[in-house]
Amino acid sequence: MALDKNAPETRSFKVVGSRPLRPDGIDKVTGRARFGADMSAPGMLIGHILRSPHAHARIRAIDTSKAEALAGVKAVVTRADFAAAPEGMEDVLDNCMAGEKALYDGHAVAAIAATSAAIARQAAKLIEVDYEVLPHVTDVDAAMAPGAPALHDGRSDETVPDGYSANVMSRVEYGHGDIEAGLAKADRVLERSYKTAATHQGYIEPHACLATMGPDGQADLWCCTQGHYMVRNTCAALLGMDQGQLRVTASEIGGGFGGKTTVFIEPVALALARKAGRPVKIVMDRTEVLRATGPTASSSIDVRIGMTKDGRITAADAELRYQGGAYPGSPVGMGSMSAFAPYDLENVRTIGYDVVTNRPKQAAYRAPGAPMAAFAVESAIDELAKGFGLDPLDVRLKNAAREGTRSSYGPTFPAIGLEATLRAAKDHPHWSAPLGPNQGRGVACGFWFNFGGDTCVTLNVTPDGTVTVTEGNPDIGGSRASMSMMAAEELGIPYEKVRTVIADTGALGQNEVTDGSRVTFAVGLATIEAARAAKREMCARVAKIWGIDEEAVIWEDGAAKPAGPNAGDYPPMTLAEIAAIASNTGGPIAGHHEVNAEGAGVSFATHIADTEVDPDTGATRIVRYTVIQDAGKAVHPAYVEGQFQGGAVQGIGWALNEEYIYGADGILQNPGFLDYRIPVASDLPMIDTVILEIPNPGHPYGVRGVGETSIVPPLAAVANSVSAATGVRMTDLPMSPPKVLAAVQGQQEG
Amino acid sequence: MVKVRIWGSLTAATDGRSEVEVDATNLRELLDSLAQAYPGLQPQLKRGVTVAIDGLLYNDDWFTPISDDSEVVLLSRLQGG
Amino acid sequence: MKYEAPSTIDDAIALLADAQAAASVLSGGTDLLVRMRADMAAPGAIVDIKRIPALNEITETADGWRIGAAVPSAVMSEHDGLARDWPGVVEAAALIGSTQVQGRATLAGNLCNASPAADSVPAMVAASAKVEIAGPGGTRTVPVEEIPTGPGKTSLAAGEFVTAILLPKRAALSGDAYLRFIPRTEMDIAVAGCGIALSLDDTGTCQSARVALGAVGPTVILAADAASALIGTKLDDAALEALAAACSAAATPIDDKRGTAAYRKHVIGVLAKRAAKIAYARAGETA
């Protein structure tokens, strides 16, 4: 699409930038909103999935006869009940229902539909699976070593050099310049290795769906997902259906953060419904969510950075190794691209390895791949700056990428906001506030790309002059409000006159999933264009009424007005007046826009963290935290702040306590919220936010995505803060109390 | 001719060059020309790429115009969360 | 599974003594329901003791305090007299789970769940608490530390159940405290926990002490050497260091997902020092 270059920064807004109440708010504070598990159907069966107790095992045979014979059991499915997956979807199918091998603890091997949950669970115990237990591997570095137990054979792609195990799926390399020459110019070259544990998105709503399929092959699916069009397309492919025969309705979604951008139980529920001839509901429990959905990758990263004593980076080099679970597709490519993105570097290189292990297949998690890379790079820069006695913000300013910088991953940046966030951090009272005993302050930067993608919006004008916006992206954090605001802004009518609804897959064309911070950008763009189409139609209708040229009618303040030579000849006609006589002027009025939205703008953030470390126990407390981020244009600032705060706190959890803990047996040790420790209210202070607005030239209002960048800096900001508080450099996340204490004691002894 | 920067691991398919030139006026022609001129790139092109054109990211839109002075960079396929 | 809610202790004993029924006691349920859900417990019957009136009461007796087995932690926290006399025990009970869990969880349940990391148990042991047990053979009273015999195992015989926790009268110049360590500020299971009760003479010298350690062994540890380190001192730095060393020495922890053995051995000493100071200050307040 052509980019709208109408100088967004000079625009003044009436609705955009205000803080109206969200349209779905009442439902969500009264308990009326219907989430994934809240739907039922007459005659509904309950589905339950049997999961592998082994980290790695060949499935020799599955005997379901005893389960099928149990009273109340209506269907049992295994991999044999699915068609061969189309090319490119084999892994998705295999992850939903294991084929030849169970590849991780929790891998689905069979499923039952029964008249009650209790019967379904009982039936699961009657299924006999003949496993041949195989050696397993869960650590990324161990998995790469020659001789490691191999999950798949012959799947490494052409980019993998010799000397690695069959678990290395691919290798990427980015960068420019000459690393060794650059390092030679440095006053100090720092080499450090870093590790981060796998973390889970930790959405509070477990996956849930309700499937119905008739003997004619028509099917309906209700589910919580970040993208019901993706669910439709994937399930149709895995079940051998036409996409048009499957209608998917997205429930309200109880959090996703990337974890609901793929399917797990949906194809299974459809297969059970097809076999049983009755509706089937599957709701995961928390243990299943942690064992068998998609956490993010764990990582092992080596960094080499050369710096002059005045703080200029002469060369930056990193090797990133990410395990993404049992199938290829870890976000190491994006980690490699984003690692050094905040900096203007003459010599830079990142090499990334995508590795498989006996863990659940990773799914996207908020800025996939970037937080771990930023942890390593921002820690190293901090250590170098401290070593030279330089202010870490000054060092970052000295090296900051700006408009015209050739980025570390290749493209030249247009106008970007990194420098503005760094200056705002320097000016923020937090940066100069005094610290107490055992406290330290850390700072770190973060970067994310942001995306667009396929998007459809239809905007209908009702006979009484209200407006309905129909879009196809689940509202995961207030996006209905943002769409209504942009439609109201464009049409010049009050926010309250617009209602935004999320359509099912039958109502609109293809929509990309709610991911990549794309919704406010891409759906917003399509909403604005749909509103503009409706305005053009209304102006055309009014031109006919007035008997003047269409070009002589303009839209202003919610009304059509005569312009040019006809200015002032006719009283303006409001949207409501035009709508009331739509039948007389050609029929209902609507605007729509379908686009593969391109031109998303990158976004940068700088975070400041203060921590206090108990030197006797190694416990870390977040004392103060400030997020400064470029939003392009904040459509609804309260929800932009919310994205900043939420991302920061997820990053704090990643830094301090969250981790997938596997035993030597390859079994997940902490599949529950008791020991998978996400931050609780009492762990945190208020999270200050500063919204900067450096407009994205690719959006008519200047919007950039805001959802993901905020999780990128906290890992390093907190680690740098802990290092400042303790005098010890922490390189292994999470910085759980035993690790911090060991580091502090090691330093005392050393 | 459009200059295209490619990432390091793909230079095995371009005789070690990190910048190649191909004839293209839009994204589709660019991808077709690359695949034709450098068959070694085909597996990656098939797996998917993102293309940065003058600093903005494009995934699939074939008819996105590209001019000879556009800055074109091939990137790993991007995915969000 | 059957659900029974007897209204007398005798009825409860009869239900629990029926070996065929394989019954479990339901008090607050905050452990039992979790275990049932995880397929770690599959009782044939549940005997809900909350409908037995006497088990819902906190009463001050001639010997001290009687806390019914069905009294939830939140009710203990709201009881001014109990919280004044045994602040360490009440605080320990108030650390079990969330506000929501506090509304249900009981001392008796925390004890009989027999988790090595139970928060209230070291506090009760330090406080010399006893449990009143009803069973087919009548009623007996035993020290708290005799109940857990290993992770998930108790010394209760078939048909027996705990009806009350008995706390002694608080002596003059005495005080108690409990501290635990968890990675977050709330919602975690103790990595280590230490309960201390002590009494002073009128010069402020420690006359007697009990130090109980949690989550650093298969059952609660009553650390006699740790108590000796305090007795005869005014809890000066040397005494506290000796206390910490004795606690670390008495601890026999394991490595698990919540912490390493080495970490637990260290932190138990840190907690003991801090808890001792609190107990000491509280003892002084009663002068």
Place this chain on the structure above:
Amino acid sequence: MSQIHVTTRLNGDETEFLCDAQETLLDVLRNRLGLTGAKEGCGTGDCGACSVTVDGRLVCSCLMLGAEAVGREIETVENMADGETLHPLQRKFLEHAALQCGICTPGILVAAKSLLEQNPSPTEEEARYWLAGNLCRCTGYDKIIRAVMDAAEEMRRAS
């Protein structure tokens, strides 16, 4: 398997239901009584999304059997608003944008209401500790705490 007949008071109304012995109150509310406002986030008392009050006491409905409800007074999020009038907490949650996805919101509202009934003037720290058993993954808690403190102030002024 014979079911248990339970008579209880639910949101002010006498309510009867049949349930299996092992069914939790949460299962009963959601699957038998059609009240899906309480959510299951964990089923183990670790997330608070299923919070309700029983005889005025805040509990996780996933950690209580339905059979235990005999003769009790149960209050759920569905009874927080008075007809069309939202409870001040509900209103403040909307005004402060204290929810993003909204899945934890019913549990947090019930828990916060219970807090303010017990302590009309909580400090920020008291509010944070009271709500520590209610996990929210979207907001980082900032706006939730602000909404609770603001509602508390408004309710104090009104009383």
